[in-house]
Amino acid sequence: MKSSTDTLPKTQHAVQLIGPDELILNKSKKVFRPAKFQILCRIEAVGLCFSDLKFLKQFSSHVRKSRIVSGIEQEFLNDIPSYVPDDFSAVPGHETVIRIEAVGDGVKNHKIGQRYLVQTDYRWLATPNSNAAFGYNFEGALQQYVLMDERIITSPEGDSMLIPVSEKLSASAVALVEPWACVEDAYVCKERRNLKGNGKLLIAADIQVSENILSEFFRQYGKPNQISWISEFPPPVDLKNIEIKNTSISEIENFTYDDIIYFGSNSETIETLFNKIAPKGIINIVLSGNEFDRKINTPIGRIHYGGIRITGTPGANPADSMKYIPETGEIRDSDKINIIGAGGPMGLMHVVRNICHGAERIKIYAGDIDNIRMENLTKIAKPLAEKNNIEYRPYNSKNEKTNDTFSYTVLMIPMPELVGDSILASSEKGIINIFAGIPADVSAHIDLNYYIQKQLYLIGTSGSTIQDMKVVLEKVEAGKLDTNTSVGAVCGLDGAIEGIRAVENRSIAGKIMVFPDCKGLDLITLEKLDEKLPDVAEHLNNGLWTKQAEQKLLEIYKQA
Numbered sequence: 217m218k219s220s221t222d223t224l225p226k227t228q229h230a231v232q233l234i235g236p237d238e239l240i241l242n243k244s245k246k247v248f249r250p251a252k253f254q255i256l257c258r259i260e261a262v263g264l265c266f267s268d269l270k271f272l273k274q275f276s277s278h279v280r281k282s283r284i285v286s287g288i289e290q291e292f293l294n295d296i297p298s299y300v301p302d303d304f305s306a307v308p309g310h311e312t313v314i315r316i317e318a319v320g321d322g323v324k325n326h327k328i329g330q331r332y333l334v335q336t337d338y339r340w341l342a343t344p345n346s347n348a349a350f351g352y353n354f355e356g357a358l359q360q361y362v363l364m365d366e367r368i369i370t371s372p373e374g375d376s377m378l379i380p381v382s383e384k385l386s387a388s389a390v391a392l393v394e395p396w397a398c399v400e401d402a403y404v405c406k407e408r409r410n411l412k413g414n415g416k417l418l419i420a421a422d423i424q425v426s427e428n429i430l431s432e433f434f435r436q437y438g439k440p441n442q443i444s445w446i447s448e449f450p451p452p453v454d455l456k457n458i459e460i461k462n463t464s465i466s467e468i469e470n471f472t473y474d475d476i477i478y479f480g481s482n483s484e485t486i487e488t489l490f491n492k493i494a495p496k497g498i499i500n501i502v503l504s505g506n507e508f509d510r511k512i513n514t515p516i517g518r519i520h521y522g523g524i525r526i527t528g529t530p531g532a533n534p535a536d537s538m539k540y541i542p543e544t545g546e547i548r549d550s551d552k553i554n555i556i557g558a559g560g561p562m563g564l565m566h567v568v569r570n571i572c573h574g575a576e577r578i579k580i581y582a583g584d585i586d587n588i589r590m591e592n593l594t595k596i597a598k599p600l601a602e603k604n605n606i607e608y609r610p611y612n613s614k615n616e617k618t619n620d621t622f623s624y625t626v627l628m629i630p631m632p633e634l635v636g637d638s639i640l641a642s643s644e645k646g647i648i649n650i651f652a653g654i655p656a657d658v659s660a661h662i663d664l665n666y667y668i669q670k671q672l673y674l675i676g677t678s679g680s681t682i683q684d685m686k687v688v689l690e691k692v693e694a695g696k697l698d699t700n701t702s703v704g705a706v707c708g709l710d711g712a713i714e715g716i717r718a719v720e721n722r723s724i725a726g727k728i729m730v731f732p733d734c735k736g737l738d739l740i741t742l743e744k745l746d747e748k749l750p751d752v753a754e755h756l757n758n759g760l761w762t763k764q765a766e767q768k769l770l771e772i773y774k775q776a
Contacts (some may be wrong), residue, residue, distance in 0.1 A: 310351030415474030422480030557628030559589030
């Protein structure tokens, strides 16, 4: 083992999740020494995220807490003590900046003393319904030191999930690149607009399918390697080299097909088919002039976490459904945007991002039920909107009902019923972006007839790509974006559990930054810094967090 110091502590403080809704502050957690391919990092700062709350509630049932099933040799995982899948105690926290303190002899591309922004999503390491991630099935940043493995944090393309950062930025500004990148990914994510060529397609038909419809469809959108047909009706004669299923849909293994085309309008059938679509799959509903007889129980949690997509047509041609799938989740010129839950830390990021995006003639409606949070948002957003000539309208969604329809809706609140409400409030070709992480196993009854008739599109993303993070980091380093505008409170690990509960209660209008080196620092909002830490408060800029305030805070607690 190579090390920058022989005085690394044997134990540390850490916040651990030991079961559903069970958090503890462990003041004697072991500091692992790095083995051959491992890296020991000191945590400079970590932001608390609503995703931490979702993990808190779900624990081992969270899709990213599951065991890795592919992408790496299983024996490698046995050598990594920070790999904590299933019921193992976990350390949450994924919005972070780290500095390397020690490395194993086999580490090639990361050196002691280097400072990095952490990309947390290991998308090539699959769990049954998602992927591995730092702060979930690998220990995260709510501790003083974290152990990583170079084999885990290096993608198959050779990209490291540690992004070098300069010394000129505050730790908080760097750590907050991660949530801002998640916001960016929600818009720039590329949507699949064809059939998966090397995938599996299921065609289910409750009606007779016309000749040549499918052969022409395959000509336009590709023909998968494996095609299965399940119906009481025979397949069209032009549909060749297919597997005919002689069973019921309910007997098909769940999460099997990359694409599904359903010809029909039977409510029970479509609900069963939803269980058969694989992660990142597209289900294409061809109503053929009919309608469902009721609202449909739809797996909306899988839109966010599983990346599934739903499209459809009132007509008889599945090609019509594919035409209105957008290239990305990006806002468009003249969009009328409704951001529901805009007063929270992530909502603020969405509002600011879209105001500054550059799309022309857009209108932004920002709704929340908390007037204090909305005042904080408007203090930041209104001047930016005026500068960018954007119409900005804040509203209290509890007391003020907008009877408007919207071409773009962003959901920041993980309430399933809001998805159905947003569909009915959407104009033609509207996009509903499910940003809030509704659990993967949660469904909601929605009006799929209206959804299909209006050519609406539900999207959702989880996490961010390394490219998203680099784009946001470049903006921060160039001074084009100040991620510190998101900070609403600070604490050490001693205040982190209270901070997570504040996220749960929505009681702080801003991001909570945890500084693990500040032992004994309880949770303090920026509004109370004058009272609690006046020497730090004098370095705020019109009430906003700054690098100078962070430096003073660290100086005070280093001396303590």
